[in-house]
Amino acid sequence: MRRTPGAIRILGGVLTLYLLAPFAAGLSRMGDADWRGVDRAALVHAACVSVASATAATVLIAVAGIPLGYVLARGRGWRVAVLGGVVQLPLALPPLASGILLLFLLGYGGLLGGLTHGALTESFAGIVLAEAFVAAPFLIVAARSAFAAIDPALEEVAATLGHGPGAVFRRIGLPLARRAILAGLLLAWLRAFGEFGATMMVAYHPYSLPVFTYVAFGGAGLPAMLPVLAPTLAVAAIVLVLGQAVAVPRRRRYGPLRDVLPPVAAGPAVVGPGRILVLDLRQKLEGFTLRVEYRTQARRLAILGASGSGKSMSLRTIAGLERGAGSVVRCDGRDLAALPPEARGIAYVPQGYALPPHLTVEEQVRFAVDSDPALVAHWMAAFGLAELAGRYPHELSPGQRQRVALARALSRPSADLVLLDEPFSALDAPLRARLRRDVLAVQGGIRATMILVTHDPVEAMLLADELLLLDGGGVIRAGPVDEVFSRPGGEVAAGLLGARTIGAGHVLSPARIDIGGGVALRVAGAPLSPGARVRWAVRPHQVRLDDRGDYAATILHRAAIRDGQRSVRLLLGDAVLDVVADPSCPDTGPCRVTIDPMALQVWPA
Structure with missing residues (x-):
């Protein structure tokens, strides 16, 4: 408990005495x-x-x-x-x-x-x-x-x-x-x-x-x-x-909470195509213009971008919380842009989860106007919330609050769209990984289209079928996740997708690029045009040191062990790469590496 400075206590006491003095004088x-x-x-x-x-x-x-x-x-x-x-x-x-x-x-x-x-x-x-x-x-x-x-x-x-x-x-x-x-x-x-x-x-x-x-x-x-x-x-x-x-508020007291979360029970998989979603999102602010056009039938869509790129604004425009003149939001032919948020048939999970502090867990989960008691019971059980039904948000751990917000969104049977705005951004790494798996477990069992806003390419790869990359309020790349990752289309897009070290090369064949030093990398994805100049990148953890690897390389520097892994700088062709290796890797000298062709990102120079 922090102490109040003595001078402040004295000044407050003087005024208190003055206010009480007339009462004392009158009563006397x-x-x-x-x-x-x-x-x-x-x-x-x-x-x-x-x-x-x-x-x-x-x-x-x-x-x-x-x-x-x-x-x-x-x-x-x-x-x-x-x-x-x-x-x-x-x-x-x-x-x-x-x-x-x-x-x-x-x-x-x-x-x-x-x-x-x-x-x-x-x-x-x-x-x-x-x-x-x-x-x-x-x-x-x-x-x-x-x-x-x-x-x-x-x-x-x-x-x-x-x-x-x-x-x-x-x-x-x-x-x-x-x-x-x-x-x-x-x-x-x-x-x-x-x-x-x-x-x-x-x-x-x-x-x-x-x-x-x-x-x-x-x-x-x-x-x-x-x-x-x-x-x-x-x-x-x-x-x-x-x-x-x-x-005066009355608060119950519970002991310290830990994020002890039982596994999420996944329901039966929903098969068939998703809803047809047509977006033409427009917002014009001072110094910023948003224009996002996309059409998809994917069940899982991720919007990826840096801070200030317009990804959260896009989600809020879909939800009707931002009204952009001329915006188009259609779901299976139904015009949502003309409707207020309460009539759009959506469920929205913002950053911070927005759990009203005066509602218990059970009241939160059944808060939607059309919440289905059977769905409420199902998701309460699936997310391990039944034992917490009578608790309030301040009595929950961060992971439990996130599960409550997800259960609330999924308990609305009329929701055609489930919108998640960076739901894992405020969590530590282990809990973030755990809750990603939670979302992955439920995605296949819901009929609604789930739209995830994130700045983390790992989340986008894991939780989306299609991907929108935003920069400066516009779409710089869009399409199926595998295609976008393998062919980002430009250096900005590659950076958003996690590329750190970027090299240069030229195309030898539709599935092979020459990166110098006698090294020709196999690549996957759309065929390349032989002779074209290209740029390429690979994420550090996707380069594996292997005595029987496909490519010859040279270790230039080996860093100290951290979290059971070692950061290694190596020369591959004409490119210098920072990769993550086993602690027992050699100090320096020749080595061989393996790179999955699907892990390589290639775009025109």
Whole structure:
């Protein structure tokens, strides 16, 4: 636990003492209270008026103020900014000035006053309206801040699971902002309960407790105020205690969690072609333009690119979370681009998984509007989540949270597309490898097309049938995974696919290239044109030192052992390669290597 600096504690303590001092001074004088001159019936009536009016005003504020706070938190543009400032104006006005402004509206000469023939002044309704005016900003500001603090991904995932805007507000926004909203309601109630200036101007009668206190002070002096203060302090204390009891979160405690994950049970394989997916994704931002065109019937598609290439934006455009003018998204002829996210029939797993913290594991998995109980039970069991059904996200390990997000997506039977946005990026290497196998295990058993966004070529090779390579917002290579890997088409694409050392050569035959030094490499993939100049690359772990290998090479340098392997630099033809070798390999000198023709990437020079 971190210690608070002493100076900060002292400054906080000084203010605390100052705030408590008036209460201590008043309570110390309770023995001097003059109870004989107090009109107890009038005092009780005034207290009841204040409690009832503050409660009514708070209800009115809540009904409209909570939605207004949501609009201000989610809205954009200058109009929202102006509105956010206007609703806080009552905070800056002296209470008497607020009362005068209200009289222009509620008095006999005002718009509402004329329509109601003055019924809104000198009445209980007038007290409520005056209190609502001065107290509303306390709730609006609290609600706006609470809604703004909610991770937008939580609401976006809810929309992609079929929930409309109203349901997202009720099931995500309100529960997550609840505690801050309760605090705002408490502040608004206390402000309304203690309002004097605006109330006195609009509705001097019936007496509220502050007005009654003012009248009693003018007639009897300070000693008569002590009995009047008693109900005020009592009511305020009760409300504060109740507010704290409701607002303080209660959390269960579990022991430290480990990612002990049982194997995923794969279902029966789905055979036959996938859905026909047609994409023409367009987004234009300042300094960046996205244009991705592709048509596929593959069940598994990966979008691979560096950071800032547009791959996540592409996925969000497919999901409807980014609306690009002129974009086309068709699935089996169904036009998805014209539909909002909740109507597209998709399931979306963003980075970080976006698990609402107020829902248990079971509630997460069945959160989609059309979740199938049988599918929920199946995926809960398949991912080993049944024993965790009652836990909340903060009580889960990273691997368990990832499984919950996948189970939630797969439990929606109407989903034609399952979208995964770098689902393994935040995990350590062993867990990432384990969860890749989890996804691989379930891919063959679902009918939906799965689209994976990644920057890792290993994930793309393992989890996709077809591959889109993006750079600068455009497609630089696309097609079946094997074809794209063997013929990346250019140096940028080869780099995205993991190429480190790039060599030069020329084509001897449709399946062989000369790389100098008397070495001719066999290559797989589409036939090459003899005589053409080419570039080539191979990933370090795909070059194997072998005494009976196909190609002669020379070891130039052997590095220290790390993680049971040794990095070796060798000369192959005219190219210098960094490869991964067995720890027992020679220090330097001649050697032989084997390279799988499928591992070589070749493209025009």
